Amino acid sequence: MNLTSLGYTPNLDRFRTSAQLEGFEVGRVIIEHKERYIVKTSAGEFDAEITGNMRFTAQSREDFPAVGDWVALTVYDQDLAIIQSIFPRSSVIRRQAVGHDGETQVIAANIDFAFLVQAVDRDVSINRLERYLSICFDSGIEPIIILSKTDLIPEEKLNEITANVQNRVKDVPVVTLSNETGSGFDAIDSLILKGKTYCLLGSSGVGKSTLLNRLSGRDLMKTAPISETIQRGRHVTSHRELIVLENGGILIDNPGMREVGTADAGEGLGQTFNAILSLGEKCRFADCTHTSELGCAVLAAVEEGRIDAASYENYLKLRREQAHFETSAAEKRKKDKIFGKMLKDYNQKDPKQRKS
Secondary structure, eight states: OOGGGGTOOHHHHHHHHHTTOTTSEEEEEEEEETTEEEEEETTEEEEEEEOHHHHHHOOSGGGSOOTTOEEEEEEEETTEEEEEEEOOOSOEEEEEOTTOTTOEEEEEESOSEEEEEEETTSOOOHHHHHHHHHHHHHTTOEEEEEEEOGGGSOHHHHHHHHHHHHHHSOSOOEEEOOTTTOTTHHHHHHHOOTTOEEEEEOOTTSSHHHHHHHHHTSOOSOOOOOOTTTOOOOOOOOSEEEEEOTTSOEEEEOOOOSOOOOTTOHHHHHHHTHHHHHHHTTSSSTTOOSSSOTTOHHHHHHHTTSSOHHHHHHHHHHHHHHHHHHHHHHHHHHHHHHHHHHHHHHHHSOHHHHHO
């Protein structure tokens, strides 16, 4: 397989030359699992790990390789390759790192399109879709909404759900899909372009693995039934993986994510809720928070039904989360700066003073 089949572009090749990386093998990370990686190159697949220097100098989790990354590596044998450098990312899907305030986690890198998958036999969460949209828009990734498992509900109910999604989410393609009958797979297949990279995003049990298996024509991922007691999908996919499809498209599967923090998706939030922000320009006060002020054009639109009330509430919630993330990130930077200064002062001390 040549690098072009994996999505290698002239821009990446120009960076390789300018960064003087011609002496290294170039490949794309196709699997990430606990800081161990499988990298696919034109010569084959290699187990890889990062250099000690990369681990030591990493400022955050984002400085580690992620599925979809292009890397320069030294290959020793099939079981040992060392990643020396990560190429600049054209796009990143990230979320708040679970349990780490102020930090982000890279879900996948160098993505062109994202399939946002929700199963219609359970409560379709448009709020969650708006979260995913904010993450995608912030990185310049084109989203495509997939409503799966349509064979499990009446057609009338499906039409109602589809209309509700399209009423709140404008100018984003919506495809309905039946894993049982195959209806909708041709439409999805036609959206996949050769050499472009796609990412599957959605909770556990919405049908991502089934979709991947169908598109690839192989049973690449295990599937599992929904728990009848809690109506929640089981985590079948345990790691992220990049797969090249027969039609030349490139697809990244992800474990189901119950927590989807929007991190610092400022521009993405604005694009997702563009109608609210556009109205905000007509508010009486320039610093209007759209919560209680007199002369607020957004509140007036909500009261008059021109802005969906649920979408408005979700906007406020995501904006509060973003503000919390920014505060946490600022506090983390401040603490890191103080610690860095303490370490620098310690290292500059005379060895005799260190003991005292």
